[in-house]
Amino acid sequence: MQNTTFSTLFIGQSFIYLQAVDSTNNYLKVLLSKSEPLAEGTVIMADDQFAGRGQQGNTWLSEPGKNLTFSIYLKPASLNANDQFLLNKAVSIGIWNALQQFVDQGLSIKWPNDIYVFDQKIGGVLIENTLIGNAIKSSIIGIGINVNQQNFSNNGLVRASSLSEILQQDVDRITLLQRICHAIEVQYLRLRSGGIAEQHKEYLRKLYRFAQPSLYKHNEQLFEGMITNVTNGGQLVLISEDGELRFSFKEIEFFNNN
Numbered sequence: 102m103q104n105t106t107f108s109t110l111f112i113g114q115s116f117i118y119l120q121a122v123d124s125t126n127n128y129l130k131v132l133l134s135k136s137e138p139l140a141e142g143t144v145i146m147a148d149d150q151f152a153g154r155g156q157q158g159n160t161w162l163s164e165p166g167k168n169l170t171f172s173i174y175l176k177p178a179s180l181n182a183n184d185q186f187l188l189n190k191a192v193s194i195g196i197w198n199a200l201q202q203f204v205d206q207g208l209s210i211k212w213p214n215d216i217y218v219f220d221q222k223i224g225g226v227l228i229e230n231t232l233i234g235n236a237i238k239s240s241i242i243g244i245g246i247n248v249n250q251q252n253f254s255n256n257g258l259v260r261a262s263s264l265s266e267i268l269q270q271d272v273d274r275i276t277l278l279q280r281i282c283h284a285i286e287v288q289y290l291r292l293r294s295g296g297i298a299e300q301h302k303e304y305l306r307k308l309y310r311f312a313q314p315s316l317y318k319h320n321e322q323l324f325e326g327m328i329t330n331v332t333n334g335g336q337l338v339l340i341s342e343d344g345e346l347r348f349s350f351k352e353i354e355f356f357n358n359n
């Protein structure tokens with residue numbers, strides 16, 4: 102493993118590298134269940150994540166040694182359960198900012214927090230929060246970025262790609278990891294110091310298909326709509342010929358006709 106010094110205050114200052122693990126989120130969960138306290142900002146990275154988990158109970162497939170699969174432990178004590186989506190926004194903006202240092206066109210955040218380049222997905226985020234009452238006790242931020250993988254089965258609805266496929270050259274995974282951790286820390290600190298409104302605007306500016314009339318599918322019905330906002334609770338707000346519509350995750354599909 103090459104040098105993994107992080108130029109951060111806390112994210113990555115404690116770093117655990119694993120050759121293989123089922124899921125870095127699971128590994129972090131087990132660590133958190135032990136009695137020893139874990140430093141906020143601990144990062145677990147695995148070269149081979151053989152049972153990676155995605156959103157909606159999907160699996161996250163990643164070719165061993167080619168990509169980034171890692172989890173960050175955060176303790177957002179000042180946020181309450183209703184604020185969970187603020188963390189999604191801060192993390193997605195951070196990832197976007199780090200990737201923008203490599204990709205100068207077409208980078209966006211697909212609601213709620215997929216990372217896209219034009220119409221292809223290159224990364225995803227799975228945030229798992231533990232709540233105590235109305236407080237967020239701990240947050241596991243699981244991040245998968247397709248970095249140097251060249252072959253994707255692409256038999257699902259979402260078309261996957263990687264940074265190397267887009268840039269036509271390999272990217273150093275550790276440099277990318279350091280930049281992502283740094284950029285997430287910047288956004289996390291910004292959130293903690295009251296940057297909520299600014300982050301919301303920035304999230305919308307970076308949002309895939311924001312303010313663009315596009316096709317969507319709901320209950321097997323195709324309709325044209327335009328994203329106008331995302332609610333505090335994380336619902337997608339669209340305007341359509343039936344007026345304003347709000348959707349939770351799973352209720353709506355972004356339609357691609359190509």
Ligand code: BTN
Pocket residue numbers: 123124125126127150152153154155156157159161169170171172215224225226227242243244245
């Ligand atoms: C998605 O887009 O469905 C979210 C994918 C999240 C994948 C990452 S890889 C590291 C962490 N460990 C997991 O098991 N999942 C997340």
